[in-house]
Amino acid sequence: MPSAHLRVALVGNPNAGKSTLFNALSGLRQHVGNYPGVTVEMKKGRFTYHGIDFTLIDLPGTYSLAPRSPDEMVAVDLLLGRRAEEAAPDLILAVIDASNVDRHLYLTTQLMELGLPMVVAVTMTDTAAAQGIALDAAKLAAALGVPVVPVLASRGVGMDALRAALCHGGLVPVPPKFPDAVTGELDALVAAYPLVPRFLVQRLLFDVGGHIETWLTQTLAATLPAELTAARQRLAAAGCAVSGVEARTRYGWIRLATAGAVTKPATRLTTRTDRIDRVLTHKVWGTLAFLVVMFLVFQSIFVWAKPFMDAIDSGRGWVGDLLGSHMAAGPLRSLLIDGVIKGVGSVLVFLPQILILFAFIAVLEDCGYMARAAFLMDKVMSRCGLNGKSFIPLLSSVACAVPAILSTRVIENRRDRLATIVVAPLMSCSARLPVYALFIGSFLRDGYAWWLPGVTLFGMYLIGFLVAPLVALLLKRTLLRGETPLFVMELPAYKVPTLKTVLFRVYDAGSAFVKRAGTIILASMALIWASLYFPHHDAAGVSYPDRIETLEADDAPEGAKAEAAQLQGEWKRNSYLGRVGRGLEPAFAPLGWDWKIGVAALASFPAREVMVGTFGILYGVGEVDAKEVDNPDDEKAAGLKATLRKEWADDPIRGKYGVSVALSVMVFFALCCQCGSTLAVIRRETRSWSWPVFTFTYMTLLAYLGGFVTFQLGRVLTDALGG
């Protein structure tokens, strides 16, 4: 029944309460729509009311329909039915904020020009009432010519009235009338370009240097800019310069429309938001509050996530043991246990941190604090060519770059967003910590000042904090050069965050992480596993796994365990990856590395958390749990550190320059992009292969250079001090 199905587009300013309304209308029946070629995300929800099936399309929050980028064009194209994957909506649901009706109606007047039926939902009626603003919905409806429904979506107030209004299909409004000079120029342009919809022709005329002008000049006529300039000059001569005529006409119309419908107090009342902002945007108190908030966020990421991470980890171990005891030894068992379960587990273990970070981001964003944080940090961030909104993603990256890159979506400017995405993986994430812990614990603890381990660890984090802004600055001066984007941001009124909005946000982030990043990690872990497993026969043709199995049997003689570990080492040495590592030894030499470090670094490219485990296998102490590195009671971890020290002591380079080599490895890991998930997310977010390839290349080069400089400097220093 086509008549019983309505497609509704939900449009409104950012912070108009659109998400809350969307969640209240569609409940659990929602999913993220997939639109090829764009980074914007549009949600689709469904609900049924009085026998009518509704599809709700949640367009990204926008202040106007004047597109400045391909991303902003998507919403306009969708409303005009110009996107192949989505038919034009039957009805527009415009969302306006009762506490700021004039500003929000600006977008509504543009929506009126689409010629589609419309319903207006007025949100934040409680905030408006607190400010002494009274809104007469019936009068506003009469003035706008469309149904107007006041709602309080978070409490479900007015929702039935809104659903009923949608069922009636809304009304087609009459848009504001522009001066005759403008209409004349528009008619002429429409006649000249009959294939372009009138709505787009109007935007073409008004938006100087906008996306539509660029796009149509490329695809339609190279003479277009000259024609437009002539038309705009004629308008300016007639006293209707395009720079002001649109705002003047729309706001003039709005003033008349709201005259009897909205009454404001003569003097603006001081609101709760004003009182909170006196502290939170204050240069000293605000910055202090910001630091406390950030500290709490990160502290809880580390503290709260730990039990869940441990549970996932032991779950992984349990499944592995279960499989191990029920399957015959062989490549398949090894693939499942060492490749698949370990691979999936190493990804899932970060899920709690991601969920907690996103819960915080969702709460901070929903309550309105995020804009204040961006305001406070803008000064610092603008020095490295970024803006205030880049700060949270960069800081989040200390936990994990994957959610950090996802959270860059709040940055409107494309170049700023790309620069932030590209430098975010430079921040030391939690997966690097085990590597630092291993090397600091092995080489910089015993026999050194008590503060040295802490300072070294801090230094490793500092590398990210210093290098990331420098790279961003360099990028903004070269590849991403362009005019400094004009930075203007609205600070919305504070509100209590809604549980639904937060939960949906957390769920989206979690499922995106598991689905997309998980597949890449899985594939690469299987690859690393295979290249460390094959060939699995020794020179005599006997299978390594069989020999190890015999040695590890319960009735094996004393010392067999150590022999098994030795055998593991020999097996890895002769594996394909081992051979590659040994072949590449000359390339690792300038960094002070032997083939074992090289192989461990190579094996860590899909996911750096495998570094410690691989090291354990290569140095023949068996698998070491990355999380137990710092645990003095963990036998294997202590064994690995002892073996590392002993083996390096016997080596002419690593014996003398042990500390320099350890630092070189740490610096390499600090700067290197050894994370398949991060690259997969960059690919997804930028919708291109070039940015992940670029990120990988520059970080690997930087890491090599960093390791090289560290080792050579350390060597010179050691010689100077020791000799």
Added chain:
Amino acid sequence: MLFPLDMMRSGEVAEVAEISGDPGWVGRLAELGLRAGCRLKVLQPGSPCLLEVADCKLCLRGGDACQILVRPVS
């Protein structure tokens, strides 16, 4: 007497006389309610500065704010 916006002090109220610069930026400010003829109050000067425009709070950078000429209202 016209002043660039970045010369206004905390708590001062002014009427916007003229906004110059890139047409895209002028249009963007108009969408946010900041346009010739509107009233604004400086909540916090500096860069970025915090303004109150038509019941909402906006922040701008100092360099951009100097492209907005205002007439102080006493």
